[in-house]
Amino acid sequence: MLYVSTRGQAEPTSFLDAVMAGQASDGGLFTPQFIPDVSKVMASWKDLSYQELAHRLMLYFTDDVPTDDLQQLINKSYATFEHPAISPVVKVGNLHILELFHGPTLAFKDFGLQFLGNVFSYGLEKQNRDNLNILCATSGDTGGAAIAGLRDKERINIFVLFPKGRPSRLQILQMTTLLGKSAHSLSVRGTFDDCQAIVKSIFSDSQFNQEHSLGSANSVNWGRVLAQIVYYFFAYFQVIREIGQKVIFSVPAGNFGNSLAGYIAARMGLPIELILLGNNVNDTLSKFFNTGSYQKGKVLHTLSPAIDIQVASNLERYLYYYFNGSAEKVCGFLKQFNRTGVVAVSNGGPIDKRIAACSVSDEETLSTMKAMWQENEYMLDPHTAVSVAATQKMRSDKACPVICLSTAHAAKFQETVRTALAGQTVEHPSLSRLESLPQKYTELAADKKEVMSYIESALT
Ligand SMILES: *Cc1c(COP(=O)(O)O)cnc(C)c1O
Numbered sequence: 404m405l406y407v408s409t410r411g412q413a414e415p416t417s418f419l420d421a422v423m424a425g426q427a428s429d430g431g432l433f434t435p436q437f438i439p440d441v442s443k444v445m446a447s448w449k450d451l452s453y454q455e456l457a458h459r460l461m462l463y464f465t466d467d468v469p470t471d472d473l474q475q476l477i478n479k480s481y482a483t484f485e486h487p488a489i490s491p492v493v494k495v496g497n498l499h500i501l502e503l504f505h506g507p508t509l510a511f512k513d514f515g516l517q518f519l520g521n522v523f524s525y526g527l528e529k530q531n532r533d534n535l536n537i538l539c540a541t542s543g544d545t546g547g548a549a550i551a552g553l554r555d556k557e558r559i560n561i562f563v564l565f566p567k568g569r570p571s572r573l574q575i576l577q578m579t580t581l582l583g584k585s586a587h588s589l590s591v592r593g594t595f596d597d598c599q600a601i602v603k604s605i606f607s608d609s610q611f612n613q614e615h616s617l618g619s620a621n622s623v624n625w626g627r628v629l630a631q632i633v634y635y636f637f638a639y640f641q642v643i644r645e646i647g648q649k650v651i652f653s654v655p656a657g658n659f660g661n662s663l664a665g666y667i668a669a670r671m672g673l674p675i676e677l678i679l680l681g682n683n684v685n686d687t688l689s690k691f692f693n694t695g696s697y698q699k700g701k702v703l704h705t706l707s708p709a710i711d712i713q714v715a716s717n718l719e720r721y722l723y724y725y726f727n728g729s730a731e732k733v734c735g736f737l738k739q740f741n742r743t744g745v746v747a748v749s750n751g752g753p754i755d756k757r758i759a760a761c762s763v764s765d766e767e768t769l770s771t772m773k774a775m776w777q778e779n780e781y782m783l784d785p786h787t788a789v790s791v792a793a794t795q796k797m798r799s800d801k802a803c804p805v806i807c808l809s810t811a812h813a814a815k816f817q818e819t820v821r822t823a824l825a826g827q828t829v830e831h832p833s834l835s836r837l838e839s840l841p842q843k844y845t846e847l848a849a850d851k852k853e854v855m856s857y858i859e860s861a862l863t
Pocket residue numbers: 510511512543544545622655656657658659660661662709710786787810811
């Protein structure tokens with residue numbers, strides 16, 4: 404499998420090269436040249452363990468990693484998860500909840516970042532490279548998961564940019580304690596979109612990029628999306644009565660990386676009737692899928708901070724498929740968007756029969772958390788509540804099983820849980836132990852130059 408850039412101006416490249424580079428040299432995202440069809444073979448995967456299934460699926464995408472090495476990378480990546488099923492599905496009322504929070508930092512980001520950390524080490528070894536310096540922007544969960552996935556790896560440094568004061572208290576603790584020597588936490592006076600824009604623009608500075616051997620841990624990195632495809636298949640096998648039955652996945656969408664993994668699973672032949680996207684009031688994506696018009700709004704702060712995003716980085720990969728592989732059209736779209744802040748791909752109405760979307764308010768998030776607790780004694784984190792609320796708003800027909808992706812453990816958002824559930828508390832030992840540890844971080848302005856000079860001095 405070769406990887407091409409969504410902007411068409413970079414050489415097609417192998418899996419390891421695409422993952423090590425993070426982003427293509429033309430500013431685009433590496434994406435598989437074609438999407439393999441597994442519909443004829445997937446029935447034989449039904450009873451595989453998570454790690455075995457991951458191996459079968461990833462083999463289609465990882466030509467330059469020998470098959471035994473791949474299995475070892477996968478086994479190592481998921482050995483850090485607390486649940487034997489890795490991504491269990493539980494039935495709650497008439498919904499299936501896919502619990503993606505059993506990794507070391509209690510959010511689904513661990514699926515991509517535990518794997519990425521091991522692939523980075525493997526790639527450094529294979530390519531005889533001296534070092535790799537990872538730069539990432541986070542709205543809260545990526546930072547902690549990236550630090551947990553990378554901090555103990557030799558020859559890898561990591562720089563995490565988060566919007567000052569925005570992640571939850573415990574998310575900030577995950578990013579500012581247990582850093583070791585090689586992780587740097589930067590509290591940026593700005594929004595997540597500011598952090599993401601700074602990271603993007605540093606990547607496009609090719610001289611700085613090469614001199615400092617930069618890599619990416621955001622979901623622009625294909626390695627993360629690849630790892631996330633696996634749990635769509637795994638969940639499917641846990642829920643259906645027979646292969647071929649259709650299911651619906653409901654996903655809280657921020658940067659669109661998680662949803663894109665589901666979209667690719669569908670294109671690979673997994674019988675997905677529909678992917679439901681849940682946005683909070685930052686609903687640029689919902690509007691795009693519902694009307695064909697993409698218009699940037701101002702970021703509003705909500706109770707689901709991980710999806711307080713207006714410019715979703717992985718939409719670019721979707722556009723590449725939407726335009727049938729025309730990089731020219733992707734570039735035209737981006738150019739117009741950057742110039743005017745608005746662009747339309749159709750004359751109105753939903754643009755993809757595989758994707759439906761809606762936006763969920765903070766009030767609906769809280770009432771959904773409360774109802775799930777009162778009716779089922781099941782505690783939702785606010786992001787999972789967005790996907791459950793989106794399901795309830797959009798889906799009345801009960802014929803097709805609905806699988807809601809639970810992207811974080813409720814204990815990461817204690818304040819919101821307390822508000823929603825009238826004082827109810829929730830804890831997790833891996834978070835409680837951070838409370839007494841010293842914090843380390845540096846505050847910077849939302850300014851590319853300040854971030855670049857911080858990196859420079861940290862690496863000398
Ligand atoms: C990152 C994150 C999301 C959004 O996922 P994307 O891949 O960015 O769409 C949703 N919920 C939680 C808890 C997250 O950490």
